[in-house]
Amino acid sequence: MGNLSALLPLLLFMGAMIGIGFYVRREGSRSGTGFVKNYFIGNHNLGGFVLAMTTVATYSSVSSFVGGPGMAWQIGFGWIYMAVVQVTAIFLVLGVYGKRVALLSRRLDAVTVVDIIRARFNSDNLAALAAFIIVLFFCATMTAQFVGGAKLFSAVTGYSYEMGLLLFGLTVVLYTAIGGFRAVALTDTCCAIVMMVGIVLLLYYVLQAGGGYMAIMDNLHANHPEMFEPLSAGHMPLTLYLTQWILVGICTIALPQSVVRGISYKDTKGLHQAMLIGTVVVGFMNIGINFTGILAHGVLTGPLESYGGVDNIIPKTIITAMPPSLVGFAIIGPLAASISTISGLLIVASSAIIKDIYLHAKKSQGEKVSDKKLRLLSMAATGIIGVLVFAIAVTPPSLIWIINMFAFGGLETAFFWVLLLGLFWRKANKAGALLAMAGGTFIYILPMLGKILLLLTSAEWAAAFAEALNWSPFGLHRIVLGLTVSLVCFIIGAYKGKPTKEETLALFFPGK
Amino acid sequence: MNPKEKYRQICREAGATGLVLALIIVLWCVLGFGLSGSEVMVLGLPLWAVAGTVGIWLLAILLTFILVKFVFKDMALSKPFVKSDKE
Numbered sequence: 257m258g259n260l261s262a263l264l265p266l267l268l269f270m271g272a273m274i275g276i277g278f279y280v281r282r283e284g285s286r287s288g289t290g291f292v293k294n295y296f297i298g299n300h301n302l303g304g305f306v307l308a309m310t311t312v313a314t315y316s317s318v319s320s321f322v323g324g325p326g327m328a329w330q331i332g333f334g335w336i337y338m339a340v341v342q343v344t345a346i347f348l349v350l351g352v353y354g355k356r357v358a359l360l361s362r363r364l365d366a367v368t369v370v371d372i373i374r375a376r377f378n379s380d381n382l383a384a385l386a387a388f389i390i391v392l393f394f395c396a397t398m399t400a401q402f403v404g405g406a407k408l409f410s411a412v413t414g415y416s417y418e419m420g421l422l423l424f425g426l427t428v429v430l431y432t433a434i435g436g437f438r439a440v441a442l443t444d445t446c447c448a449i450v451m452m453v454g455i456v457l458l459l460y461y462v463l464q465a466g467g468g469y470m471a472i473m474d475n476l477h478a479n480h481p482e483m484f485e486p487l488s489a490g491h492m493p494l495t496l497y498l499t500q501w502i503l504v505g506i507c508t509i510a511l512p513q514s515v516v517r518g519i520s521y522k523d524t525k526g527l528h529q530a531m532l533i534g535t536v537v538v539g540f541m542n543i544g545i546n547f548t549g550i551l552a553h554g555v556l557t558g559p560l561e562s563y564g565g566v567d568n569i570i571p572k573t574i575i576t577a578m579p580p581s582l583v584g585f586a587i588i589g590p591l592a593a594s595i596s597t598i599s600g601l602l603i604v605a606s607s608a609i610i611k612d613i614y615l616h617a618k619k620s621q622g623e624k625v626s627d628k629k630l631r632l633l634s635m636a637a638t639g640i641i642g643v644l645v646f647a648i649a650v651t652p653p654s655l656i657w658i659i660n661m662f663a664f665g666g667l668e669t670a671f672f673w674v675l676l677l678g679l680f681w682r683k684a685n686k687a688g689a690l691l692a693m694a695g696g697t698f699i700y701i702l703p704m705l706g707k708i709l710l711l712l713t714s715a716e717w718a719a720a721f722a723e724a725l726n727w728s729p730f731g732l733h734r735i736v737l738g739l740t741v742s743l744v745c746f747i748i749g750a751y752k753g754k755p756t757k758e759e760t761l762a763l764f765f766p767g768k
Numbered sequence: 769m770n771p772k773e774k775y776r777q778i779c780r781e782a783g784a785t786g787l788v789l790a791l792i793i794v795l796w797c798v799l800g801f802g803l804s805g806s807e808v809m810v811l812g813l814p815l816w817a818v819a820g821t822v823g824i825w826l827l828a829i830l831l832t833f834i835l836v837k838f839v840f841k842d843m844a845l846s847k848p849f850v851k852s853d854k855e
Contacts, residue, residue, distance in 0.1 A: 340821045543825060
């Protein structure tokens with residue numbers, strides 16, 4: 257039987273999130289502006305604080321709250337040193353793209369990042385490819401978030417995995433479908449706040465249970481001296497640091513779920529505030545939760561094997577260190593990290609299908625879609641994607657895990673040069689962008705295709721083939737190869753292909 | 769600001785943001801790996817483990833503050849390019 261007191265705070269929190277969804281819907285129906293803009297982007301109305309919180313909360317996933325600190329427990333301060341590169345993520349994406357996409361979206365009447373890409377390169381094929389990449393990788397990522405959250409729920413409360421999934425999974429699908437982007441932004445803000453409270457709470461009880469800060473540190477110095485070295489006696493190789501700078505630092509500026517936030521805010525003052533607040537919050541979370549992971553040595557003193565892997569460190573710490581009556585509050589934090597990422601991806605995936613594919617097709621046929629019909633279709637699309645991912649998460653097939661492994665880097669490879677060069681380089685053209693997105697992503701996901709082939713055939717030749725596809729220069733992360741190929745493709749396309757039309761350039765690069 | 773000036777300003781801001789990133793990467797190397805040989809202890813931790821984590825965080829906040837205070841400028845978004853020279 258599960259711990260009932262652990263369930264109550266969670267139920268209240270999820271109830272409040274659904275309440276926000278309904279509240280936003282009522283407000284929205286009164287505002288009288290176009291439905292699509294309202295539903296998918298919150299009508300350009302976010303203030304600085306909410307913009308900061310929703311960007312951070314979407315970016316911080318359940319793995320930053322469970323797997324990450326588990327690794328910190330094992331590796332030590334090198335892990336925090338690596339995690340801290342993420343303090344650059346928020347000011348970078350908002351500083352580089354914040355105003356650029358805000359102005360362009362208003363000028364082009366764009367609601368999604370794909371809208372902007374379509375207009376910049378005059379290419380429906382590129383837009384379709386971008387939408388496909390977004391939907392594929394977002395669905396895999398969302399599944400992983402569902403599974404991570406539900407596993408944590410069942411480990412800590414004692415209730416079943418399926419019940420956890422039902423409880424928070426249906427909640428997030430419901431409020432996102434009902435309230436759209438504005439509900440996502442407001443619930444994200446609540447989520448970010450409870451994440452921070454959760455970290456402080458857990459830190460406090462870990463220190464208590466471990467006999468105080470100095471006692472824990474003395475024990476670590478005596479028994480795990482390697483945890484105080486940046487390379488952690490070989491557990492943290494230099495290549496991993498380099499990879500992290502690229503993967504979770506610099507290239508996160510290309511993630512469509514982050515860039516779209518540049519369309520959503522009200523004025524530049526808010527943007528400036530958000531850059532500052534976001535940097536404070538993302539650093540606090542990353543350092544706080546990973547530091548707590550290290551201090552958990554005061555609570556969990558056995559070897560890693562006795563806890564069954566790094567993913568179990570945080571759940572076990574919560575159960576051991578927290579009084580049973582507070583366990584419910586402690587898991588709201590990680591579950592909030594999970595639902596805030598799911599909601600952010602869900603609304604963008606839904607916009608890709610409704611706005612980028614369906615509405616565009618209708619528009620090019622010259623058909624008009626009524627607001628009422630759009631409202632129904634948009635909510636249905638969000639709900640259907642959400643429920644579909646939810647159903648997959650009940651018994652996730654191996655295929656999903658393979659796709660998920662490549663999702664983060666795949667999105668970055670697909671969008672990095674297309675956005676950066678597309679928005680800041682006049683010579684960037686359709687041929688270059690198409691080649692860069694298709695070529696770079698294809699090279700990046702080759703090992704994924706190999707693994708899928710192996711999964712389907714489980715033949716010996718497939719194993720050898722998959723192994724060969726896995727090759728990467730100097731043992732660097734595959735994304736280095738993907739980005740390089742993508743850049744080369746882009747430049748070849750830019751110089752060999754047709755230049756962009758003057759009308760388009762005038763829209764994007766005013767006053768030559 | 770007219771559209772042209774806005775675009776110029778945005779490019780300047782994006783460039784400055786990139787410079788801050790480069791600066792943080794350098795500082796991160798210096799304060800972390802660079803200090804890893806130091807024997808100095810802060811709160812029971814080696815100096816690099818504090819400077820390379822909390823130190824980098826505080827510096828990132830400071831540099832972002834400098835960016836938004838001195839480089840970034842407010843501009844109207846509501847009617848951004850209503851009349852550009854082409855229209």
